[in-house]
Amino acid sequence: MLNQTEIADALSRGKFDPPWRCEPLLGSTYGEEEVDAAVAAIREAMDVSKGFGFSASPIPEFEQAFADHVGCKHAVAINSAGPGLDIAMRYLNLQPGDEVIVPSANYQAAPLAVFGAGGQVVWGDIDPRTFQLDPADVQAKLTPRTRAIFPVHMNGLSAPMDELIKVGHDNPHPQHGRLPVISDAARSCGGGYKNGKIGKKGLMTVFSFHTMKNMTTLGEGGMITTDDDDVERYCRSVRMYGGGVGAWGTSNVMTKVQAAVGLVQLSKLDQFIDARHRLAEERHKMLEGLPEIILPHEPEDTRHSFYLYTCLVCEEWAGEKRDRLIAMMDEEFGIGCGVANRPVYVSRKILAEHTTGQRTPVAEAIGERLLCVSLHPAMTDHENRTIAAALIRCVERLRH
Ligand SMILES: Cc1ncc(COP(=O)(O)O)c(C=O)c1O
Numbered sequence: 001m002l003n004q005t006e007i008a009d010a011l012s013r014g015k016f017d018p019p020w021r022c023e024p025l026l027g028s029t030y031g032e033e034e035v036d037a038a039v040a041a042i043r044e045a046m047d048v049s050k051g052f053g054f055s056a057s058p059i060p061e062f063e064q065a066f067a068d069h070v071g072c073k074h075a076v077a078i079n080s081a082g083p084g085l086d087i088a089m090r091y092l093n094l095q096p097g098d099e100v101i102v103p104s105a106n107y108q109a110a111p112l113a114v115f116g117a118g119g120q121v122v123w124g125d126i127d128p129r130t131f132q133l134d135p136a137d138v139q140a141k142l143t144p145r146t147r148a149i150f151p152v153h154m155n156g157l158s159a160p161m162d163e164l165i166k167v168g169h170d171n172p173h174p175q176h177g178r179l180p181v182i183s184d185a186a187r188s189c190g191g192g193y194k195n196g197k198i199g200k201k202g203l204m205t206v207f208s209f210h211t212m213k214n215m216t217t218l219g220e221g222g223m224i225t226t227d228d229d230d231v232e233r234y235c236r237s238v239r240m241y242g243g244g245v246g247a248w249g250t251s252n253v254m255t256k257v258q259a260a261v262g263l264v265q266l267s268k269l270d271q272f273i274d275a276r277h278r279l280a281e282e283r284h285k286m287l288e289g290l291p292e293i294i295l296p297h298e299p300e301d302t303r304h305s306f307y308l309y310t311c312l313v314c315e316e317w318a319g320e321k322r323d324r325l326i327a328m329m330d331e332e333f334g335i336g337c338g339v340a341n342r343p344v345y346v347s348r349k350i351l352a353e354h355t356t357g358q359r360t361p362v363a364e365a366i367g368e369r370l371l372c373v374s375l376h377p378a379m380t381d382h383e384n385r386t387i388a389a390a391l392i393r394c395v396e397r398l399r400h
Contacts, residue, residue, distance in 0.1 A: 001286065001287060001288055001289040001290055001392070002286045002287075002385070002388060002389055002392060006385075006389065007389040007392055007393060010382070010385045010386045010388070010389035010390075011333075011386060011389050011390060011393065013386065015332065015333055015334040016333065016334030016335060016383075016386075017334060018334070019330065019334035019335065019336060020334065020335050020336055020374040020376070020379070020383070020387065021336040021374060022308070022336035022337055022338035022340075022372055022373070022374050023212045023308070023336075023338065023340075023374075024212065024374070024376045025211060025212060026211055026212070026216070027210075027211065027212045027213045027214055027215075027216060027307070027376070028213075028214060028215045028216055028265060028268070028272050028377065029268075029272070029377060029378050033264045034261045034264050034265065037260040037261050037263065037264045038218070038257050038260060038261050040260065041058070041256050041257040041259075041260035041261075042257060044256075045256065045257070052255055052256055052257070053256065054240070054253050055240075055253065056256050057256065058256060058259045058260050058263060059077055059254060059256055059259040061259070061263060062077060062254075062259035062260075062262045062263050062266070063075040063076060063077050063223070063259075065263055065266055066207075066223050066225070066262075066266060067225060069197065069266060069269070070196075070197045070198075070199035070200055070205075070225050071196050071197055071200050072199060072200050072225045072226065072227050073226070073227045073228075073229075073232070074225065074226050074227070074228075074229075074231075074232035075223050075224070075225045076223065076224045076225075076226075076232060076235040076236050076239065077221070077222075077223055077253075077254040077258075077259060077262075078221070078222045078223065078224060078235075078239050078252045078253070078254060079220060079221060079222065079239075079251075079252045079253060079254055080208065080210065080220050080221065080222050080252075081109065081184070081186040081206050081207060081208030081210065081222040082109045082112075082113075082222075083222075083239075083250075083252040084206035084207075084208075084222045084223075084224050084235075084252070085109050085110050085112075085113035085184060085206050086113045086116055086117065087224065087234075087235055087238050087239065087252065088113065088182045088204055088206055088224070089113040089114055089116070089117035089119065089150075089182075090117050090238065090247075090248070091204075091231060091234050091235070091238075092117065092119070092147055092148055092180075094114075094117050094118045094119035094147060095118070096118060097120060097145055098118075098119050098120065098145055098147045099119065099120045099121075099122045099143060099145045099146045099147060100114040100119045100120070100121065100122065100146075100147055100148045100149075100150050101122045101123075101124045101133075101138050101141055101142075101146060101148075101149050101150060102114060102121055102122070102123065102124060102133075102150040102151075102152075103123070103124045103125070103126055103132070103133040103151060103152055103154070103360075103363070104123040104124065104125065104126075104343035104344055104345060104360040104363045105126045105131060105154065105341050105342070105343055105344075105360070105363040105366065105367060106152050106154075106184075106341055106343075106344050107152070107184075107186070107187075107340075107341060107344070108344050108347070108348050108351070109184065109186070110150055110152055110184045111344055111348075111351050112348075112350075112351070114150065115350070115351065115354055119147065120145070120354075121351065121354055121355050122141050122146070122355075122358070123343070123345065123355060123358045123359075123360045123363075124137050124138050124141060124149075124151075124360070125137040125360040125361065125362045125363055126154075126360070126362055126363050126366065127160075127362075128362050128365075128366050129297045130154075130157060130160075130297055130299060131154045131155060131157070131310060131366065131370075132151065132153070132154055132157065132158075132159040132160060133149075133151040133152070133159055133160075133164065134362070135160055135163035135164050135166075135167050137360075137362075138164060138167050139167050139171070142167070142171050142179075144173070144174055146171070146173065146179060147173060147176065147179065148168075148179055148180050148181070148182055149164050149167065149168050149179055149180070149181045149182075150181075150182050150183070150184070151164055151181065151183050151184070152183065152184040152185075152186070152187075153183060153184065153185045153187065153188035153191060153198050154187070154188075154310075155187055155188075155307055155308040155310045155340060155372065156187055156188050156191055156214075156276075156304050156305035156306050156307030156308060156310075157188065157191060157296075157298065157299075157302055157304045157305070158188065158191055158192065158193035158198050158302045159183060161181065161183070161193060161201040161202055162194070162201070164181045164202075165181050165201065165202060167179070168180060168181050180202070180203035180204075181201070181202035181203060182202060182203050182204050182205075182206075183198075183201075183202050183204075183205045183206070184205075184206055185198050185199055185205050185206065185207050185208075186206065186207060186208035186210070186213065186222075187208070187213065187214075187305075187307040187308070188207075188214075188305050188307060189207050189208070189209075189213060189214040189215055189269065189305065190214050190215070190269045190270065190272065190273040190305045191273070191302070191303060191304060191305035191307075192302060192303030192305075193301065193302055193303075194301045194302075198305075199225040200225070200227075203226065203228060203231060204224055204225065204226040204228070204231050204235070205224070205225045205226070206222060206223075206224050207222055207223040207224075207225070208221075208222050209221035209222055209223070209258075209262065209265075210222075213307070214269065214272055214273065214276075214305055214307055215262070215265040215266060215268070215269050215272065216265060217254065217258035217259070217261055217262040217265065218257065218258050218261055220258070221254050221258050221262065222254075233245060234247070237249060238250075238252075239251070239252040239253055240252075240253060271377075272377045273303075273305050273306075273377075275377035275378075276305060276306040276307075276375060276376075276377050277303070277304065277305075277306060279306075279375055279377075279379055279381075279384050280296065280304070280306045280309055280375060282381065282384055282385075283309065283373075283375070283384055283387070283388050284296075286384075286385060286388035286389075286392075287388050287391065287392065290391075290392055290395060291314065292313055292314045292317055292395050292398075292399070293311050293312075293313060293314075293371070293391065293395060294311060294312040294313075294314070295311055296309060296310050296311060306375055308338070308340055308372040308375070309372060309373045309374070309375040310340070310370065310371075310372050311370075311371045311372070311373060312366070312369045312370060312371065313325065313369050313371050314369075315369070317369070317398075318365070318368040318369045319368045321398060322339075322368065322369060322370075322371060324398060325337070325371065325394055325395065325398055326338075326339075326371065328394045328397070328398070329373075329390060329391065329394055332390070332394070333386075333387075333390040333394075335373070335374055335387055335390055335391075336374045337371055337372060337373050337374065338372045339367065339370045339371070339372065340370065340372050341367070341370075342363075342364075342367035342368075342370075343360055343363045343364055343367055345358070346364075346367070373387060373391060374387060
């Protein structure tokens with residue numbers, strides 16, 4: 001851990017201005033390469049025989065490059081992860097009463113996708129160390145109406161896919177067979193699992209290229225990955241009104257300008273993740289031994305993408321004291337810290353009403369202790385050090 005001299009030195013430059021947000025508004029970095037790629041794509045579109053032409057080059061090239069990166073058979077580009085999650089749930093053709101188990105400590109998109117597709121959300125509880133959907137809790141919540149398991153790769157780390165796939169395999173639905181595992185990797189692009197990349201396991205995985213994410217296609221965008229030919233055909237058709245598979249659909253296509261930029265961002269993704277990882281490791285060393293802060297956990301078979309640097313405060317500091325720590329970091333040092341995420345039923349009334357009577361005690365308790373501290377691939381070593389020093393200083397003050 002940093003000593004007092006190092007802390008004083010790191011804090012000598014004062015408050016960050018502009019502040020470092022918990023989730024900076026640009027999650028990756030952009031350079032002239034992205035600008036050149038966008039301009040070239042626009043120039044090509046100026047030819048009236050080409051235009052911005054839907055599904056035109058380089059959208060297929062971007063899809064192929066993303067599939068290669070993940071190591072799966074297909075990738076289907078979409079306009080945003082939210083509609084991708086909707087497409088995934090609609091693929092299941094849920095009937096009233098059909099259940100999908102989704103972690104409660106989550107962003108709103110995945111549970112809303114279940115709800116929107118006519119299914120019943122069943123809240124799964126989480127592992128208190130990794131914040132991922134807990135396979136044992138999923139097992140306990142299975143019923144003959146369970147149709148799918150829907151983990152989110154929370155905050156940059158992989159969900160325990162093999163364990164979840166096994167639960168789905170061992171507990172088939174009476175009519176539809178083994179339960180598919182469909183995952184939300186919006187925050188985990190570039191992360192790893194068992195010597196591969198997130199997005200390779202399960203029936204399908206949905207990624208986001210929103211502006212705050214690990215890579216971005218001009219602020220919006222997403223990708224669905226799968227090894228299943230039928231899923232690929234369905235997603236490809238439904239993102240363009242569904243005529244090809246005789247299903248409901250709407251327009252969820254990506255533009256070729258986004259795809260051109262996506263190819264450049266993808267070529268840098270490993271560097272972005274390496275930078276995040278290196279900063280996180282440095283930060284671990286600077287904070288190690290601070291009793292009130294439990295540092296992020298990275299299970300051996302995963303590679304964390306550190307979309308968020310997710311800590312916990314000790315049990316005694318849950319709730320109000322954690323919130324004071326967040327406020328102090330922001331007010332005194334210009335460092336954003338967030339809570340990602342409390343159970344969604346706390347923040348979304350529509351989902352609370354839809355799941356009346358369901359509780360997830362671990363996610364509720366962890367939600368009072370989460371502390372996500374700003375991290376970004378472009379952060380300098382000195383900035384990272386200042387952030388660690390500020391956290392130690394705030395914790396020391398709050399001790400008394
Ligand atoms: C876990 C999670 N899922 C889904 C989404 C939705 O992504 P998009 O903005 O690309 O629709 C987000 C975005 O913040 C997210 O964090």
